[in-house]
Amino acid sequence: MKPTVAVQTLPLFDPIADDLEAVVEKMRRAARVDLELLDTALAHVVASGGKLVRPALAIVTARLAGEAADYEKMISLAASVEMLHTATLVHDDMIDQAAKRRGNPTLHTILNPASAVLLGDYLFAQAAEWAAETDNVRVVRIFADTLMIIVSGELRQMWAQWDWNRAREDYMNRIFGKTAALFAAACETGAVLAGAAEPVVRALREYGRLVGLAFQIVDDVLDYVGDESHLGKPVGSDLRGGNITLPLILYVETFADDHWLADLLDGRRLSDEEVQEIVAHVAASGAIEASLQEAQRLAAEAKAVLQHVPPGPLTDILRALPDYVVRRQR
Numbered sequence: 001m002k003p004t005v006a007v008q009t010l011p012l013f014d015p016i017a018d019d020l021e022a023v024v025e026k027m028r029r030a031a032r033v034d035l036e037l038l039d040t041a042l043a044h045v046v047a048s049g050g051k052l053v054r055p056a057l058a059i060v061t062a063r064l065a066g067e068a069a070d071y072e073k074m075i076s077l078a079a080s081v082e083m084l085h086t087a088t089l090v091h092d093d094m095i096d097q098a099a100k101r102r103g104n105p106t107l108h109t110i111l112n113p114a115s116a117v118l119l120g121d122y123l124f125a126q127a128a129e130w131a132a133e134t135d136n137v138r139v140v141r142i143f144a145d146t147l148m149i150i151v152s153g154e155l156r157q158m159w160a161q162w163d164w165n166r167a168r169e170d171y172m173n174r175i176f177g178k179t180a181a182l183f184a185a186a187c188e189t190g191a192v193l194a195g196a197a198e199p200v201v202r203a204l205r206e207y208g209r210l211v212g213l214a215f216q217i218v219d220d221v222l223d224y225v226g227d228e229s230h231l232g233k234p235v236g237s238d239l240r241g242g243n244i245t246l247p248l249i250l251y252v253e254t255f256a257d258d259h260w261l262a263d264l265l266d267g268r269r270l271s272d273e274e275v276q277e278i279v280a281h282v283a284a285s286g287a288i289e290a291s292l293q294e295a296q297r298l299a300a301e302a303k304a305v306l307q308h309v310p311p312g313p314l315t316d317i318l319r320a321l322p323d324y325v326v327r328r329q330r
Contacts, residue, residue, distance in 0.1 A: 009052045012320045015313060019059045019075065020052050026079045030126050053215075053321075054186045055082040061190030061204050064314050070193075073134045077193055080130035080143065081186045087123035088150055088182075090116055131189075139189045146185040153177015157243060171246055172213065179219075180212025203308035207318065210302035215325045217295040220245035225283050236275040246294065248278070250287040292326065299326050 009020055055078035062074045124147070131143040156174045187208030191201040223238045224247050238245050255261065261278065270278070282288065299322035309315050 008050070009056065010324060012317055012324065013052070013056045015317065016056060016059050016063070019078070020056060022075045023052065023055045023059075023078045023082060026075060026130075027083060030079075030083070052082060054085050054182055055079065057081075057183065057186040057208060057318075057321075058190040060314050060317050061187045061196075062194045064191070064200075064204075064309065064312070065194030065196045073136075073193060074190075076130045076133035077139065077189055078186075080127045080133075081182065081189070083123055083127035083130065084143070084147065084150075085182055087120050087127060088154075090120035090123060092154070134189075134193055136193055138192050142185050142189050142192070146181050149177050149181040151177075153181065160244065168246070168249060171244075171249055175213060175216040175220075176209070179216040180209045183212030183215065184208035200309055203305050207302050207305045207309075210298045210305065211322055211325060214295040214298040214302070214322060217246055217291055217298070218326060218328060221247055221288055221291050221295070223247075224279050225288055236279045239275050239278060240270065240272075246291045247282050247287045250290045251282045251285050254285065254287065295326050299323065 009017070013020060058078040058081050059074060062077065128140075128143065131140050134140070153174055153176065156170075156177060160170065160174065184205045185208070188201060188205035191204045196204070220238065223235060223245065226235060234240075239248070252261065261281070302322045303319055306315055306319055309318070
């Protein structure tokens, strides 16, 4: 029996609930293809969706310009953004050898790695087709550029595995590619599709970038101090995969002479006991609060950028989102 697909989003997106339902319905229809196994697998992926933050950003920024954006093209754009995000998760889970995503079995554990790669490719192609449905060359170009940035970000993360002595700047570059680039693209393409003035387009792209960076920092903090039942994955998952994130970077900066840590982080895969030991030390240190302060700083900058955007109920949604991002528990 196929999983059902429902809109699971945030109360602050209630004003665009019907639009998000249309996006989910479009994705539901895309999960019906000729091969029964592919059909079932795609339905599983779509049903495992998150809070629809990225397509919501595309819709809100498109609607900011009034009725300038064609409705069907706006829905195609929002669906392409979410499907691109979904495709990256399928490949990420396989690369990270993750067993669960949001509490559900990952696709490569249900099928096999080869099938997961091909299904991820299918989702990328579907996302590209929907981007093309906007009939906007600039939107398609942003889509293509963003996909290249995302892949580049994943490569940066792979090449930085177990390198615990990386600088903060390198970390920020990595999470831009991993997360913030798609947030920025969702906001920029929505504004472009609606024909917004260039200063507004630039402001909304910067807003998306800042919110995306804050979002990923909080995600990385939760990997140390989150509730596993809320996260849908084990605490310390990033560390198990050799992904050195901001909390550990700040911990290392503070405790540079901590020799036991240097002995553990010597480029090899850690045991579960070693992961738990590092997580406990980082969680009990000031690195968590310092990381959250950085996320809060970025969120405040994002709200400040909105001074360049016309005020109104939709802008109020954008103003509320950074506060949710820094407070979220999963």
